[in-house]
Amino acid sequence: MQKFIRAVIGTNNIDSCARVCHSPTALGMQRTFGTGAATNSIIDLKFTDCIMVIGANPTSGHPVTGAKLKQHAIGGKTTIVIDPRRTELAKYATYHLQLRPGTNVAMLNSKPIY
Secondary structure (H helix, E strand, C coil), X not given: CHHHHHHHHCCCCCCCHHHXXXXXXXXXXXXXXXXXXXXXXXXXXXXXXXXXXXXXXXXXXXXXXXXXXXXXXXXXXXXXXXXXXXCHHHHHCCEEECCCCCCHHHHHHCCCCC
């Protein structure tokens, strides 16, 4: 992409969400888990009772993993999608918390009510 922008568009000014969005996430995961990459394998999905996806659209962004998540949701595994968008996975989820944009941090910081 950088080569295309430089050669065709004629500018060296190119950026992506990796610097703003993924950099803090990778650093936090590195400090917490020892790696900035995924900490579980797709096979681990077989051994869980509940799958929760927050603010991601894996069927679009990660089609192989998204397909596996969708298969588990259709198969009856409890699936929780927390996202303002009605993603493809949300259609098959057991629960879809369709938060207002920007309220995800407040929801994650909230205390459970029993």
